[in-house]
Amino acid sequence: MAHALMFYLFAALAIAASLAVILHRNIFKSATFLAGMLFCLAALFVLLDAEFIAVVQVLIYIGAITILIVFAIMLTTKINDEHKEQFNSQKFLAPILALGLLGLILTIVVKIQWTTAEISPVPSDILGLIGTALLSDFIFPFDVVSILLLVALIGATYIAKQEDRKPLVTEVDETGEHGDGKVKHALHAEEVEH
């Protein structure tokens, strides 16, 4: 009973927070709601007897990824951005499409008879099992992910550190409109200067 109560509480909170993420005009508050939604999912992971994943979720998602996104928001977003139009022209079509997909997948989920007659308890040393699995059955994906992380680290550093290069486009019309032809190309101008 307590399990059901906790599930419904955190499920409702997660859905409300994720709706706030996609609908809020202020992107900084969107990121804050994302942190809340991730925390609700960490609580659901605890309900699923995955305590280690829940801790990893709080540490890496909330502690690292959300903070990284908040840094990017602070470095790039202007104060008056929230008064601009936030949604594109698909804002009525996309929810219909998403609802259709939702109905489709839910139909499949409900129709399949999952064999969950009796729920056996999880093993006690689940962390040891994860470690053993990572270094035995999943050793090749583990190595690939390690190399991917290294490549992503080097690539992100290389992409972000481009101060000595000339920007491709230098001037944007200040009216806030970004239609065709309003972004001036400065490439040729720079070439002429040289």
Added chain:
Amino acid sequence: MEIGLYHYLTLSVILFAIGMTGVLIRRSVLSMLLSIEILFNSINLAALAFNRFLYPATVTGHVFVIFIITIAAAEAAVALAIVMIVYKNFRSLEVEGLTSLKR
């Protein structure tokens, strides 16, 4: 009613639909990144629910989720580096403005 696999899968699908809507309707690149994180987390929830209710003696779902979180971290780092460069070059993060490759 006992909370079972159906409940978790339903929540996961709802979160996936919300995240997909967010990716489709927002104009800012950063908002789309936030929506992508919602998508990742709905998949994590589905993987852990399958692991818990169908194969509770194994940890394959846990390992999948660890890989997904790792790749999400790498994706966030690279995507935010790209966002910085895009903002420096275009002074805007709206995807409608990023049309240099069309010309």
